[in-house]
Amino acid sequence: MNPILSVKGISVQFGALKAVQDVSFEAQPGKITAVIGPNGAGKSSLFNLISGAIRPSSGAVRFDGEDVTGRAPHQLLRYGLSRSFQITNLFFELPVRENLRLAAQFLEQGRGLFRPLARSQTAAARVDELLEQFDLRNKADELAGYLSHGEQRRLEIAVSLASRPRMLLLDEPTQGMSHGDTRETESLIRGLSHNHGLSILLVEHDVDLVMQLSDFVVVMHQGQKLAEGTPAQVRANPAVQAAYFGEKL
Structure with a gap:
């Protein structure tokens, strides 16, 4: 099976700081791949490199x-x-349906913003699907x-x-929950992958x-890839244990 996402030797440096150094990994279609690491490990910088933010x-x-190296998020x-953000990124003064x-x-292939709402039938149908799928219908307005x-x-x-992407990038989806x-978000993410085939x-x-949810795990430490493998392989890796300062994974 060919990977849907392939990262090869990617690096970024901010002044003297090497935030990400020569990181490579692959993500398979329809699977959940997770990036973990201690604070300052470079995982957010890696995510931003992949998603086109930097x-x-x-x-x-x-x-x-x-x-797609260096392509902007709208091009990706x-x-x-498609990606979500670590800090909630919504139009808070608009209704759920309008978001x-x-x-x-x-x-609508570039024409939707200039159409009367009543004629944006493809977008409207997708909104109804999402309200149902995410149990937001009673919050629509x-x-x-x-x-x-x-x-x-x-x-x-x-x-x-909403755009029907083939791969979704999620940045700290359970932060502050x-x-x-x-647990609800875990079930939701698992369903998107297992039931809908989303990468x-x-x-x-x-x-x-991560260990319960993921099919494949990449561990970052000090800007580099420390380990990768199945959750069981990563959990048993002594180098991973040391990077987490003795925390039991």
Whole structure:
């Protein structure tokens, strides 16, 4: 099986700081790949390199065989690569439905923003699907800013999926969530992969969640890839244990 995402020797340097150094890994279609590491390990910088937020100093990113190195996020969206953000990124003064509709306008092939709302049928249909899928129908007309934190994070994932991407990049999707919201989000992410065939790459601080959820794990430490493999392989790796200062994985 050919990887849907291939990262080869990617690096970025900010002044004297080598944030990411010669990192390579692959993500398989329909699987959940996670990037973990202690604070300052470089995982967020790696995520930003892949998602187009920053340009690499060297190396390459390929998506479904296409070289997308340094492409901007809106360009990556056209390839089928979408992302969420570590800090909730919604229009808080707009209703839930409108947040979704604005994202779904992408499906109107560049014409949606200039059409009367009544004629944006493709976008409207996608909004209805997402409201149902993410259990947000009873919140459709509520301002996004009035949602609970867990509901806002769920809405942000729905917004990221409005364009029907083939791969979703999730940056700390459970940050700040309660235990109950975290378990719901875990189930949601697993369902997107296992039931809908979506490829997922996530950066996550909750190691227990990663080990339960992921098919493949990449461990970062001091800007470099320390280890990779299945959750069981990573859990048993002595170098990983040392990087987490003796924490039991």
